[in-house]
Amino acid sequence: MTMPAFERIQKEIGENDVVLYMKGTPQFPQCGFSATVTKILTHLGVPFKGVNVLEDLELRQGIKDFSNWPTIPQLYVKGEFVGGCDIVREMFESGELKTLLVDKGLAA
Amino acid sequence: MAMTAAQIESFIRAAFPDAEIEIKDLAGDGNHYEAHVRSSAFAGKSRVQQHQMVYAALEGRMGGELHALALHTAPKP
Numbered sequence: 001m002t003m004p005a006f007e008r009i010q011k012e013i014g015e016n017d018v019v020l021y022m023k024g025t026p027q028f029p030q031c032g033f034s035a036t037v038t039k040i041l042t043h044l045g046v047p048f049k050g051v052n053v054l055e056d057l058e059l060r061q062g063i064k065d066f067s068n069w070p071t072i073p074q075l076y077v078k079g080e081f082v083g084g085c086d087i088v089r090e091m092f093e094s095g096e097l098k099t100l101l102v103d104k105g106l107a108a
Numbered sequence: 109m110a111m112t113a114a115q116i117e118s119f120i121r122a123a124f125p126d127a128e129i130e131i132k133d134l135a136g137d138g139n140h141y142e143a144h145v146r147s148s149a150f151a152g153k154s155r156v157q158q159h160q161m162v163y164a165a166l167e168g169r170m171g172g173e174l175h176a177l178a179l180h181t182a183p184k185p
Contacts, residue, residue: 064171069163070163070170070171070172071170071171083156086180091155
């Protein structure tokens with residue numbers, strides 16, 4: 001099965017260090033879970049690319065199939081799926097998220 | 109088409125017979141839940157893998173009839 005959405009996702013997460021697939025935009029998140037992850041990344045001072053899945057139905061389903069993950073938001077760092085809102089929040093609270101970003105050279 | 113906490117628990121229980129499961133209906137609307145699941149099946153798995161295992165147990169309902177399930181998983185010692 002060819003999935004044009006998969007190729008786009010692969011390209012996006014390959015070309016950008018931090019990508020957040022979300023509902024809405026970093027400026028105007030349209031879902032509380034997407035807003036939470038946006039706030040955490042902003043708090044950590046990490047530049048990221050926000051991709052609004054609400055603007056693209058194919059992508060909205062494609063990202064779920066790509067990661068085998070049923071919900072949005074989804075955070076990718078250096079091409080790897082880190083998790084959804086719960087995992088990102090847990091990793092932020094424990095300090096693991098910052099460690100991950102520092103280790104990858106993305107945060108100070 | 110909302111799910112009850114008991115339904116959610118029974119799907120999780122079927123996949124993780126040894127699990128300690130706690131489910132809260134956060135908003136009282138049958139739509140926003142929080143689940144804590146501790147099972148020996150999670151040992152050695154990443155967080156993403158642990159959550160994927162729970163989502164698999166819910167057989168596709170997550171993100172569909174189950175809108176929001178805040179998930180906390182941990183291995184049971």
